[in-house]
Amino acid sequence: MKKLFIATGILFLAMTSCKKYDMPGNTPATNPILANMVRGADVSWITEMEDDGLKFYDTTGKQTDGIQLMKDLNMNAIRLRVWVNPANGYNNLADVTAKAVRANNVGLKLLIDFHYSDSWADPGQQTVPAAWSGLDITALQTSVYNHTHEVLAALKAKGIIPAWVQVGNETNNGMLWPLGKASDHMDNFALLINAGYKAVKEIDSNIKVIVHLSNGFNNELYRWMFDGLTANKASFDVIGMSLYPATSEWQTPNQQCEANMKDMISRYNKEIMICEVGMPATAPVATNYFIRDLYTRINNLPGGKGLGLFYWEPQAYNRWQNYPLGAFDASGKPTFAMDAFR
Template sequence: MKKLIIATGMLFMAATGCKKYEMPGNTPTTNPILENMIRGADVSWITEMEAAGLKFYDTTGKATDGFQLMKDINMNAIRLRVWVNPAKGYNNTADVVAKAARAHKLGMQLLIDFHYSDTWADPGHQTTPAAWANQDIAGLQTSVYDHTKSVLTALKDKGIIPVWVQVGNETNNGMLWPLGKASDHMDNFALLINAGYKAVKEIDANIKVIVHISNGFDNGLFRWMFDGLTENKANFDIIGMSLYPSTNEWQTPNQQCEVNMKDMISRYNKEIMLCEVGMPASSPVATNYFIRDLYTRLHNLPDGKGLGIFYWEPQAYNRWENYGLGAFDATGRPTFAMDAFR
């Protein structure tokens, strides 16, 4: 997701509000489609934001704990990224466990997102952790296994068992480059996934393992990746996607994403999760429509294999870290975009 933090200003300069949409006058307060769906948020920045003095408020202006606010918005799941040895400490094991404990106390389900890096991992960046830099593929398999097992054990020791675990983040071309770069070494990438998978299942066989790539509208990319992983006997339970359309063009990517999701189910018989979505914070009405439309498409997938959606860092406001795709306004309150989860 780091690519979008850098490029938001350039990519979405044209997203100037909600001119194309009117605020619905009779929007229902509840949506029955959502009842059995994952309604999630990745809030991995939250401890860093709190340390910087930022606060969060409900729609009445009452200061509210960020996790409680997500619960009040009708979120039922939290996603947290994990870095190996991050420079500032945030997203390391201790920080992840502390955030997970807050979500767990509120009865929220948990998705743990392993980046297998000391910093951002995304389609353009899959940098091997410094401590693993000189390892061969066998050593990297051991490191992936040990790191995954260590973090999940720390959670288990607190009585916390995630429902889902991502083995890699937006791995459009594999992870742990260069040895795990899929276009050069699809077999190695499959070995690394299987190392993470093994560690996850040893913690709890019921945890579902996700392979996550971005551009959920790009069926060619998904076929290439999951054909390759299947041929190399990679083990996973769920296909994860990201989707970040522009304000005025979300309908076509949503339609393309639905076609892709149906194809993934037909080809691989896997469940589907939208692990990351987002649109400009300046366009809450369009974002609301975008999310509601996605939920309808997920609901209509064959055999109930559409699991739900995680909004990426909705609580990031005032362009925190130059990110402009949150779903809170400049006062730290959730916008109408978040009503799509009610």
């Protein structure tokens, strides 16, 4: 997601009552669905937040390591983005490795999210890293392979094998523009995915490779992209989605996302991961019910192909980086939204 958070303003209303969202029989205490699901958080900002002096607290107010806190909140997986050569160093190989070690030390699975850029990659921008500027498509394939292999080899050297790897982030129109722009060069985009896929499988054949798009409610987008990739013989294991509904309107996007997930399974026989979700930190009740409802829909997918979901930067509090869709309050404590993972 890049972030809408600069421009979103916050036209969202805080939800103070759960009466509208009553879901009998699906309370955190009685819902058995979560046991078999990925319950994840993307916490890529965490080292930058810590270096800025921010701290994290459990619901009793006890200061707790941010990644340990995710484990305590019943998360079982962490997602980390990777940038090639970021200006401030965060999300580079060293930073990602340090965070991955911390997650691994507390028993959390890992999803590595390659942006193949020096900064944000998303539907509005897929900028080639400065070091790769001017390369032709053959050289870009080599760069994708080498970068992917280097990062995963560094993790493997620490005894860490990710469970999942994203080859690209929110690649609604491909990546590494202009040569990998799917609307112009779907064949090139497939080649780039295959370069990343090859590197991942050489590190460990059990790692599942994800191709990730935003707007999980948009079936037309997903059919266009995955029809094109399939026709161009792209290799991938999981279809990844993002879903960021408006506070008062999450039921319809959830229904549309469920229909899209079912269609993807029917058409391509792939597993589904919701790689990013979020709603306003000011609406914890609505967010809680949004997540729980979405888990029910993922659980009901045919063939057990629904894997689970990741909340995007839930620990981002007090409008960190102007981002309003975290799930912690202004004092650095998790809100009721996070109870959806218990």
